[in-house]
Amino acid sequence: MTAPAHTHAVTISLRDADAAGVLFFARYFALAHDAYEAFLDARGLSTGVILRERGYLLPVVHAEADYRAPLWVGDHAKIHVHVEEVRRRRFSMRFDLCGPDGGVSCVVRTVHVAVDKETKRSAPLAEEVLRALREE
């Protein structure tokens, strides 16, 4: 068990619940991405800046989630963000979504690649991205 690169706090809200009163399965991915954006932001790299000022995008090419226990509306949850692997043109993230008792409710994984905004082709990860991902 390595320490998370970042921990993001979130309260499960009605907008993300399904009709059973628990977090809707697709929203785990949305919340994981919120945590990913907060992680990058904490390391000085805002999603907004990437979007508006940089020549690359970091689209998700694979995403998966394993659901172990529901998160309920009103739960104060924590999302522990881990950088799993960094290569020249892609990187993998893991997000452990934990309920109020600290137990892991769901593990989300995403794989991102770098793409040139103009050509839409694969590109090496920018230096600033490598730095943000690798920072201890």
Added chain:
Amino acid sequence: MTAPAHTHAVTISLRDADAAGVLFFARYFALAHDAYEAFLDARGLSTGVILRERGYLLPVVHAEADYRAPLWVGDHAKIHVHVEEVRRRRFSMRFDLCGPDGGVSCVVRTVHVAVDKETKRSAPLAEEVLRALREE
């Protein structure tokens, strides 16, 4: 009662429900906007084309909804789209969201303005927008 300019069919799905099993109040706006996009599309003006190929945007400057009866997960609903008012720089839409029995569940209203994509300033509505809105 004038005839709607367009009618959009939608089934209330789990992704849009809240924990009480009914359509979450903010999603009425999202579904109304889906119906607005389908209405424009049916009149030859795709939201995608506006976004990627035109020099204007049509942001919402006011939105409101009056909720009369819930829509339930699984309900086959209809959204009747009305063009309420068209002026030089703005227009108003009304969306009647109706449940399976035909009764109005919610009335959504939106006011849109034209904005120049570059300058972000108010602009007259493009001819193609006026045509789409006014077509009988």
Added chain:
Amino acid sequence: MTAPAHTHAVTISLRDADAAGVLFFARYFALAHDAYEAFLDARGLSTGVILRERGYLLPVVHAEADYRAPLWVGDHAKIHVHVEEVRRRRFSMRFDLCGPDGGVSCVVRTVHVAVDKETKRSAPLAEEVLRALREE
């Protein structure tokens, strides 16, 4: 200008943006509701507890928003929560969504009523709701 009853911090994330890179109009309502839930939670009344343990619901019967300026992906925004009016069976909330410069980007208003969970009929606001709304 009265002081807000609660202030909720939020970063505008990709999941809530539209294709122009700004907060999608319907998501202002979702974020306002997040702030409403955080406000109630801060006053000891969790949405989750209401849903699972109480005999009432507090559905929105009216919602409206006036949009003044866009919020951009990555913006650190604040939502100031105001209780506008409390009556026997309904109450009104106002949410001022403010951008990083402190200016108001959007004002959202919601009107809620109390409904008995079993009968689905209008009911007086529960004592705990009145206390939460009126607390100084």
Added chain:
Amino acid sequence: MTAPAHTHAVTISLRDADAAGVLFFARYFALAHDAYEAFLDARGLSTGVILRERGYLLPVVHAEADYRAPLWVGDHAKIHVHVEEVRRRRFSMRFDLCGPDGGVSCVVRTVHVAVDKETKRSAPLAEEVLRALREE
């Protein structure tokens, strides 16, 4: 290549786009679930009926997506629904999300289990679920 069990048509709308003008990665799961609900509905089993009248739930325990090409706002897409495997207590679905040119944009997979609504424990799939999944 087996024929899909169901095909669900959807237009990519602004509510589901991200700031790059393409379908946000988490929304592929939401749209796949819409298609799953439409598939069950077409086979006589409405999600709403399950929620309100049955003693079981069918939560997702695993979900994954492989993204090959973006879907753009305004795209008329098709979701081909496949039942991949049916066992006593679980089943697997595959969703091929195809763009306007018919090419596969994304493959989503979900694994569902049956859970008793009261006890929250694993249960055998109900007969009506087996029938819906296996129907030719």
